[in-house]
Amino acid sequence: MIFALAGNQNCGKTTLFNQLTGSNQHIGNFPGVTIQAKEGVVRGHDHLSVVDLPGVYSLSPYTAEEIVTREFLITQKPEAIINIVDGTNLQRNLYLTLQLLELEIPMVLAVNMMDQLEKSGNHVKLEALSKLLGIPVVGISAAKGQGIQKLMIAAQTVAEKKQLPKPVIEKNVLQQDMVKLEQILGAAAARQNLPIAFAATRVLEGDSIINRQLGLSAAEEKQVAEIIAKIEEDSRMDHIAALADMRYGQIAIVYDSVIQDFHRSREQIRTDKIDDIVTHRFWAIPLFFLIMLGIFWLSFGVIGTPLSDGLAELIDRFSYWVDGCLGQFGISPWLHSLIIDGIFAGVGSVLSFLPTIICLFFFLSILEDSGYMARVALIMDKALRHIGLSGKSFVPMIIGFGCSVPAIMATRTLASPRDRQMTIMLVPFMSCSAKLPIYAVFAAAFFPEKPWLLMMIIYLLGIGVAILAGLLLNRTAFRGDSTPFLMELPPYRFPTLKTIGLNIWDRAKDFITKAFTIIFLASILIWFLQRFNFQLQMVDSGENSMLSSLGKIIAPVFAPLGFGNWQATAALITGFSAKETVISTLSVLLSNGDVAGLPLALTNFFTPLAAFSFLCFCLLYMPCVAAFATGKRELKSWRKAVEVGLFQTATAYIVAMIVYQVGSLLGF
Amino acid sequence: MMTLDELKIHECGMITQVLGTGALRQRLLDMGLTPHTQVLLKRIAPFGDPITIVLRGYELTIRKEDGKNIIIAPIEAPRDSKGAGK
Numbered sequence: 001m002i003f004a005l006a007g008n009q010n011c012g013k014t015t016l017f018n019q020l021t022g023s024n025q026h027i028g029n030f031p032g033v034t035i036q037a038k039e040g041v042v043r044g045h046d047h048l049s050v051v052d053l054p055g056v057y058s059l060s061p062y063t064a065e066e067i068v069t070r071e072f073l074i075t076q077k078p079e080a081i082i083n084i085v086d087g088t089n090l091q092r093n094l095y096l097t098l099q100l101l102e103l104e105i106p107m108v109l110a111v112n113m114m115d116q117l118e119k120s121g122n123h124v125k126l127e128a129l130s131k132l133l134g135i136p137v138v139g140i141s142a143a144k145g146q147g148i149q150k151l152m153i154a155a156q157t158v159a160e161k162k163q164l165p166k167p168v169i170e171k172n173v174l175q176q177d178m179v180k181l182e183q184i185l186g187a188a189a190a191r192q193n194l195p196i197a198f199a200a201t202r203v204l205e206g207d208s209i210i211n212r213q214l215g216l217s218a219a220e221e222k223q224v225a226e227i228i229a230k231i232e233e234d235s236r237m238d239h240i241a242a243l244a245d246m247r248y249g250q251i252a253i254v255y256d257s258v259i260q261d262f263h264r265s266r267e268q269i270r271t272d273k274i275d276d277i278v279t280h281r282f283w284a285i286p287l288f289f290l291i292m293l294g295i296f297w298l299s300f301g302v303i304g305t306p307l308s309d310g311l312a313e314l315i316d317r318f319s320y321w322v323d324g325c326l327g328q329f330g331i332s333p334w335l336h337s338l339i340i341d342g343i344f345a346g347v348g349s350v351l352s353f354l355p356t357i358i359c360l361f362f363f364l365s366i367l368e369d370s371g372y373m374a375r376v377a378l379i380m381d382k383a384l385r386h387i388g389l390s391g392k393s394f395v396p397m398i399i400g401f402g403c404s405v406p407a408i409m410a411t412r413t414l415a416s417p418r419d420r421q422m423t424i425m426l427v428p429f430m431s432c433s434a435k436l437p438i439y440a441v442f443a444a445a446f447f448p449e450k451p452w453l454l455m456m457i458i459y460l461l462g463i464g465v466a467i468l469a470g471l472l473l474n475r476t477a478f479r480g481d482s483t484p485f486l487m488e489l490p491p492y493r494f495p496t497l498k499t500i501g502l503n504i505w506d507r508a509k510d511f512i513t514k515a516f517t518i519i520f521l522a523s524i525l526i527w528f529l530q531r532f533n534f535q536l537q538m539v540d541s542g543e544n545s546m547l548s549s550l551g552k553i554i555a556p557v558f559a560p561l562g563f564g565n566w567q568a569t570a571a572l573i574t575g576f577s578a579k580e581t582v583i584s585t586l587s588v589l590l591s592n593g594d595v596a597g598l599p600l601a602l603t604n605f606f607t608p609l610a611a612f613s614f615l616c617f618c619l620l621y622m623p624c625v626a627a628f629a630t631g632k633r634e635l636k637s638w639r640k641a642v643e644v645g646l647f648q649t650a651t652a653y654i655v656a657m658i659v660y661q662v663g664s665l666l667g668f
Numbered sequence: 669m670m671t672l673d674e675l676k677i678h679e680c681g682m683i684t685q686v687l688g689t690g691a692l693r694q695r696l697l698d699m700g701l702t703p704h705t706q707v708l709l710k711r712i713a714p715f716g717d718p719i720t721i722v723l724r725g726y727e728l729t730i731r732k733e734d735g736k737n738i739i740i741a742p743i744e745a746p747r748d749s750k751g752a753g754k
Contacts, residue, residue, distance in 0.1 A: 060695075089726045237703060240694065244702045245703060245704070279711055284714045385731075486728065488699075489729055
């Protein structure tokens with residue numbers, strides 16, 4: 001049996017899902033539905049699985065999530081819907097409930113946050129609620145795991161008995177009009193196998209998808225128009241407002257009979273106090289930067305770095321050990337080199353970032369689950385509106401300073417594909433931590449007195465280019481409206497360890513999979529290009545390798561940027577596997593692999609202006625293969641991913657060229 | 669008669685009409701901004717926009733620009749000025 005878990009955002013849906021399934025989760029594939037929903041087997045009930053549908057506020061077809069949710073419910077016909085609502089915010093949560101009741105699917109209502117309600121002295125009359133809505137109602141506390149057994153029993157019972165919802169909320173004039181509308185649409189709805197009440201409200205809302213599906217006759221259309229006119233007359237509103245008003249009217253009746261004298265919960269009172277500081281006119285921004293700085297310092301410095309270094313050390317030792325073993329077995333030198341210099345070096349150097357990434361995501365999921373991210377989006381909305389994005393895009397950009405991979409994954413929270421794609425394009429301009437070694441080595445070579453000044457210029461340049469590119473995109477390829485920024489501010493809540501743990505586990509799994517697939521292949525490819533010539537003979541020095549030949553072909557392209565030599569070109573090509581490789585390649589090609597001697601070699605090789613132009617290119621050109629692959633996954637299209645990469649590389653080229661040409665004119 | 673974005677902090681209004689079309693309007697209505705609903709302006713973001721309003725017992729953030737679509741009649745603030753009722 002399949003149960004669908006539906007509810008608003010921020011009502012504890014994911015927490016309940018995690019409670020039900022533990023770690024038995026996977027991304028489910030459902031034929032005929034473009035859905036990326038998580039599915040999991042309920043612990044202790046092998047025959048039951050639950051699908052975690054996206055959090056939505058209604059079934060109107062305006063966001064991708066809403067379409068997915070209703071498409072799933074209508075076409076997959078789950079055995080039951082478990083509708084979870086936030087008991088401390090019943091009025092708005094019940095709006096979706098009323099829409100779900102129209103679907104003619106067995107349903108149970110889980111009223112979450114019962115512990116909060118009780119603590120603040122509120123009593124919800126669950127039996128009365130159950131009677132009015134015509135479905136079983138169970139009070140639960142998802143975070144504490146209370147009431148969940150009872151909920152599952154109720155869901156199984158309605159599913160087995162195929163017990164459809166029978167709401168008995170008092171009907172007013174408008175609802176009588178609705179009944180007439182249902183009678184008119186009955187035949188058409190039955191033909192399309194759509195629930196009648198659902199079809200009626202959809203037609204009233206002017207839902208083009210359902211209208212097309214129903215294919216009404218001219219006579220039916222006319223009758224519908226008459227009913228709509230009557231509804232507008234009866235309600236003295238247009239029909240779309242009338243429908244929303246009718247639903248909220250019904251909710252008011254239900255609400256008044258199940259809750260008397262609502263006391264604000266402690267959570268809500270605490271939220272007010274926190275928000276007084278966190279969204280304060282003066283303190284909000286400094287506080288935000290302080291929190292971000294703290295997270296970066298912890299993830300990339302105090303906690304992440306020693307762990308990453310430790311892991312790198314372990315991988316090194318393992319690699320050394322394998323190296324020794326291979327030597328003993330007398331394996332052919334090319335295979336030996338492939339395994340050690342190609343795979344171990346490539347995959348190992350990327351894998352060693354795992355602790356940093358886990359650490360970063362630990363903090364970010366705390367921010368997310370506690371409700372702080374919603375405040376960040378609120379604070380930064382105005383600034384981002386100038387480039388046609390909303391405050392919600394700010395969070396991925398910040399993460400981008402750490403690593404583009406998690407940053408691109410974080411764009412999933414954005415509602416519209418437009419915002420998502422634009423954010424994915426701009427995120428890599430936020431200089432990621434992997435580029436730091438490049439700047440460090442060049443600063444030591446060309447700017448030894450004030451390396452930090454060079455760093456700051458580079459970082460600010462990245463931000464500046466992102467803003468300009470955003471302005472440009474907003475006026476060209478991405479014209480059109482950003483989705484309306486209408487966001488619920490949930491009360492602050494303590495994140496549960498389970499949710500954070502599962503979140504981190506997900507990201508780690510993603511990352512490890514990538515390291516052993518894409519990065520594995522890329523490492524082999526680069527090794528191959530570096531070690532062989534076109535006659536497929538192994539070469540000792542880089543000079544005769546395919547990589548150098550390729551570099552020599554491409555190098556003239558970079559002449560206007562001031563570094564049209566094959567070594568710099570080869571370094572940029574290898575930088576595609578991971579940005580740190582730019583430095584390792586340069587050290588192999590210019591100073592025999594001696595990184596300490598590299599700055600001196602660089603000063604003989606680059607003019608200071610060419611070096612700066614090179615850094616600008618490194619900052620902006622297409623991100624590493626891991627980020628590219630993540631972008632491809634989030635954009636769900638190779639074409640779009642390649643377009644994004646070309647856009648970034650073109651931007652890098654133009655900026656570096658301007659830097660070099662203008663710099664030359666000015667006599668630098 | 670005024671629009672939602674003209675409210676000052678801790679002022680209350682009763683929605684009389686929701687203007688606009690299409691997705692945004694449907695979304696406003698779905699989120700509970702229907703005629704006869706009381707709203708309270710709770711906060712203004714640091715850069716002066718967006719605003720946070722309280723309605724139906726929850727907090728919603730909305731841009732001033734979108735708030736211009738919501739016509740309200742000013743009313744006296746309820747006693748519990750932070751909570752706002754139905």
